[in-house]
Each structure stands twice: as structure tokens, then as C-alpha cells.
Amino acid sequence: MTLAATPTGVTARVPGKINLQLVVGPLREDGYHELATVFHAVGLYDHVIVTPSDDWSVRVGGRHADRVPQDGSNLALRAARLLAEESGGQQPVSITIDKQIPVAAGMAGGSADAAGALVACDALWGLGLSRDELAVLAARLGSDVPFLLHGGTAIGSGRGEQLAPVLARGRLHWVLWISRHGGLSTPEVYAECDRLREAAGHTPPDPEPTGELLTALRTMESTAVGAALHNDLQEAAMSLDPTLATVVQAGLDLDVEGAVVSGSGPTVAFLVGSSDAAIDLTVGLAARGPEGDIVRVDGPVPGAQVVGSFTPS
Numbered sequence: 001m002t003l004a005a006t007p008t009g010v011t012a013r014v015p016g017k018i019n020l021q022l023v024v025g026p027l028r029e030d031g032y033h034e035l036a037t038v039f040h041a042v043g044l045y046d047h048v049i050v051t052p053s054d055d056w057s058v059r060v061g062g063r064h065a066d067r068v069p070q071d072g073s074n075l076a077l078r079a080a081r082l083l084a085e086e087s088g089g090q091q092p093v094s095i096t097i098d099k100q101i102p103v104a105a106g107m108a109g110g111s112a113d114a115a116g117a118l119v120a121c122d123a124l125w126g127l128g129l130s131r132d133e134l135a136v137l138a139a140r141l142g143s144d145v146p147f148l149l150h151g152g153t154a155i156g157s158g159r160g161e162q163l164a165p166v167l168a169r170g171r172l173h174w175v176l177w178i179s180r181h182g183g184l185s186t187p188e189v190y191a192e193c194d195r196l197r198e199a200a201g202h203t204p205p206d207p208e209p210t211g212e213l214l215t216a217l218r219t220m221e222s223t224a225v226g227a228a229l230h231n232d233l234q235e236a237a238m239s240l241d242p243t244l245a246t247v248v249q250a251g252l253d254l255d256v257e258g259a260v261v262s263g264s265g266p267t268v269a270f271l272v273g274s275s276d277a278a279i280d281l282t283v284g285l286a287a288r289g290p291e292g293d294i295v296r297v298d299g300p301v302p303g304a305q306v307v308g309s310f311t312p313s
């Protein structure tokens with residue numbers, strides 16, 4: 001019998017998400033909003049590396065490292081500790097995050113790191129938990145964490161943590177505009193949405209995704225998907241960050257299939273019909289749009305997965 005060597009470190013890769021649709025329902029008694037969303041994982045990745053250590057710690061590097069907490073409030077560290085606790089106690093880990101997903105940007109970057117930490121620690125500690133078992137812990141960490149484990153394209157309901165797969169074939173090409181002047185706080189955007197609705201005397205309906213989007217996703221026909229993009233938080237995000245209206249308009253004035261603010265913003269996702277169109281739009285936005293990082297990504301991509309492990313030789 002050969003015993004598998006215990007790895008001395010594991011790396012997980014985890015994508016960011018955009019929301020193709022986000023329909024916000026009423027505020028619940030627990031402070032969350034009932035919602036219906038269509039999540040879509042896109043190829044902008046963080047890497048989460050875990051190595052055994054005497055103490056729990058987290059270090060963050062990469063393009064978006066500033067503004068990520070490096071203390072006990074870090075979501076990846078909380079995920080690792082939660083998994084250790086729930087699996088009967090494990091040796092502490094030191095976590096290193098290469099942060100390429102923007103922070104407080106509506107792309108669930110913190111949730112992504114939590115999902116990455118769950119799969120990396122599961123592999124490091126040899127727990128062999130199923131995705132469904134990890135998803136239960138993921139939901140305790142944040143509404144978007146189960147989706148970042150799942151990846152692909154999926155409907156989220158409840159507060160976003162209950163997932164149902166979407167029948168989707170093919171690939172979509174996106175250009176993301178990412179703010180350089182700071183993120184938006186998710187609770188503040190939801191509160192602004194409530195305030196705007198109250199001022200307009202608008203009662204939110206029971207949320208569900210539209211049939212048009214689900215039909216369009218079956219073939220990933222970009223014109224039909226583009227026409228069905230929708231976000232109930234978009235007006236609130238634009239009210240808190242008026243630059244976003246200019247960004248969306250700049251894209252619509254160029255050649256796009258659709259435009260939508262992702263989640264609580266301020267990232268704006270533009271759908272285009274081909275990778276050549278994505279390059280043209282990148283050039284056009286850089287020349288005309290408000291200053292921001294412009295990134296081309298494809299979707300859907302898989303959720304958090306182990307991409308490497310170091311084993312003692």
C-alpha cells in the first residue's frame with residue numbers, strides 16, 4: 001500500500017462573477033433582500049494559497065491588494081477557520097491571496113476568496129468533502145460564496161445562496177469597466193435601492209428571472225442575452241456613483257450587445273459579439289469613457305478549483 005503524501009501547500013484558483021440579471025424583492029426580517037439573480041462566472045481570477053503554519057494568518061498581494069483586510073475579518077481566513085472548526089479541528093494555515101478581482105466592485109471578490117480557501121483547505125487537510133457539503137458552509141460566510149464554488153451560470157434565489165443550474169451552451173465575450181476611484185458598499189447600495197423605491201411608492205414584486213434571459217442562455221446568442229441584461233440595483237448604484245451612467249452610455253454609444261452594472265457595482269459589464277469586438281470596445285472605451293481599468297473576459301468559467309499542490313519530495 002502506498003500512502004499519498006500530505007501536501008505542504010495547496011493553490012486554488014477562483015473566478016469573479018457578474019450578474020446577468022438581478023431582481024431585488026422585499027427586505028426580509030433578517031436584513032437581507034429576497035432576490036432572483038442569474039450569476040455568471042467570468043475569467044478574472046484570484047489565487048488562494050494555503051500552507052500549514054503554527055498560527056492563522058493571511059497576506060494579500062496583487063493588483064487589488066489594498067483595501068483587503070489582513071486580519072481576522074478577512075473572508076478567506078474566516079472560511080478556513082470555519083472549515084477547521086466544523087471538521088473537528090485542524091492545523092492552522094497561513095493564507096496568501098493574489099488579488100486580481102477588484103474589491104467592493106460587485107464581482108464578489110471577497111466571496112471568491114472564501115470559496116477558494118474552502119476548496120484549498122479541504123484538499124490540504126484531506127477532508128474530501130463534496131461540493132454540496134462545502135456549499136452549506138459557504139452559505140454561512142456570505143450570500144455569493146456558494147456560487148463561487150459552483151461557477152458557470154446559475155440562478156440564485158433566497159438571498160442568493162440557493163442555486164439552480166441554468167442550461168447554457170457556448171461562450172460570451174465581456175468587457176469590464178472597473179472603477180479606479182473606489183468601490184461601493186453592498187449594504188449601502190441595497191439601502192439606496194429601498195430608499196428610491198419608497199420615494200417612488202414602488203412595492204417590489206416577488207423576484208424571478210425573466211424567461212427571455214433563460215431562453216437566450218440556451219444558445220448564448222449574444223444579441224438576445226444582451227437585450228435581457230437587467231439589474232434592479234443599477235439605479236441605486238448610479239445614484240451613489242453618477243460616473244456609472246456616463247460609463248454605461250459610453251459603451252452603448254459604441255458597438256455593444258448590452259450593458260449592465262454588476263451586482264451592487266461599480267463594475268460595468270459590456271457584452272459584445274466576438275473577441276474582435278471586445279478589442280474594439282476596449283480601445284473605444286479607453287479613448288472616450290471615464291477613467292477606469294478595462295478588462296476583457298469570457299464566461300462562463302468553472303468555480304473554485306485546486307490548480308496545484310506542493311508535496312514533500
Ligand code: C5P
Nearest residue numbers: 031032033035142143159160186187190
Ligand atoms: O451576504 P453578504 O455578506 O455578501 O451580504 C452583504 C450585505 O448585502 C448584507 O449585509 C445586506 O446588507 C446586503 N444584501 C441584501 N440582500 C441580499 C444579499 C445581500 O440586502 N440578498
